[in-house]
Amino acid sequence: MNRPITDAGVAGLAIHEGRAELLEEIMTLAPVETTEPTPVRRHRRVLPLVAAAAAVVAVAGGATWLGRAGGPGSAVSATPAADAPELAVLDAAGWRLEHARVDDAGGELDYVAADGAEVEIDWRPADQYAGYLADREDLGPGDRVEVLGAPARLWSYAADDHTALREVVGAHLLEVRGSHLSRAAYDDVLADLGPLRTEDLAARLPSAAFTADGYTRPGAEARGLPAAPERPALIRAPGWSLGVDDSVFWERGDARVLMTTVGNVPDAFAYDRYLGADVRRPIRVLGQRALLAEWREGDVQYRVAALSATPSTLLIFEGTGLTRAAFLDAVASAQWVSKEDYEAAVAGQG
Incomplete structure (x- = not known):
């Protein structure tokens, strides 16, 4: 026989101690907010704990969601408005x-x-x-x-x-x-x-x-080339062709090495995007310590060399369609260059 749930019965449940323990565990595991990009912590226990704590809070005092819905003071609807335009x-x-x-x-x-x-x-x-x-x-x-x-x-x-x-x-x-x-x-x-x-x-x-x-637009200037990084570099390995679209890249057959930067990240080894990589090890690129990270997404094998170009900016070489040895040979040929030399190379696409 099922007993009815009453307010008095809920009030008598010994849930407060469990709630405190769960919340303490969540705060221990949850990442501390930093400057963008926001880190992604891969603690497998966090989601079950959040779910459990949410259940405890819901039982104790109604549906109270733990977490930030947006920026300070923001409120976001759970579903699109009926008249929301496509x-x-x-x-x-x-x-x-x-x-x-x-x-x-x-x-x-x-x-x-x-x-x-x-x-x-x-x-x-x-x-x-x-x-x-x-x-x-x-x-x-x-x-x-x-x-x-x-x-x-x-x-x-x-x-x-x-x-x-x-x-x-x-x-x-x-x-x-x-x-x-x-x-x-x-x-x-x-x-x-x-x-x-x-x-x-x-x-x-x-x-x-x-x-x-x-x-x-008539009279509009041609879309500009990618801006030079604060500290630019170029791959010099023979056989690679420099190309430009939204980013700067080098190609050799089906192989490609893309160069990009990420701001507000001082250390490649702490960049959460690469924490779950299959391979993470230190290498030397451009005369300084760099991270080699490798992982596979579907049929594509990614190889990345990331290093600190400035105190708060990473310079990243991302390779696809090539072996580790070929990738390391390509990035080993990279050289720091002046912004003038970089812009001249990019404008001439090699």
Whole structure:
């Protein structure tokens, strides 16, 4: 026979001691907040403990969630608003549309401001959301925010480089990337986004946006090359061709070595993105101690050499499609160069 649960019965349960022990264990295991990117601690016990503690708190005094829903003072809805738009535009004063392209796979709108700030709005099919989220979570859990009435997660690559990935609304995911913007200015951009429905695309965008080359504002300057890192380097190994898209990379056959930087991370060995790598060992690159990290995702084997380029910035070489020996030979040929030499090489693409 089931006994009824009463308030008096709940009050008499010896749960307070258990709750205190669980919360103490969580605080012991939980990561301390640092500057971006937020670390990802891979303690397998944390989630079960959080779930158990949440159950204890719920029994003791109602549904109280332990954790931060977003930035200070933020409140994020659990589900998209019924009228949340699938897409977004940035029609706020001070921004102009530089480039637009729409096709069956999604679309991209690029905006610039007079001070050089850039905002890129991308939308893709809803079934790609999980892959996008997994990639962004390499930077940590992110902050929970709201974008046009729907929950989103926000990450900062650097102090002036941010992205927000919104949960699926309708048939699309939506991502908003802001560059050369402080976090406060980026938050203002998110607040200034305007709604755009898929059926209104043709009416709101230039007709050239629906062509293979897309729309580029008449008189707009060509999209700039990737900015030189604060302390740039170049791979000098023979047989490698320098290429440029959103980043600088070198190719040899099917092998590729990408060079990038990550801000607000002083030590490669403490960078959480690489803590779960299959291989982690010290090597020498560019005359200093570096981390060699290796892991596999599906059929792709990743090899990374990461080192401190400045007291707060990592320089990273990420290789795919090559053996460890070939990767180490490539990064061993890297040399520090001046920004002038770097920019000349990148402008000439080798």
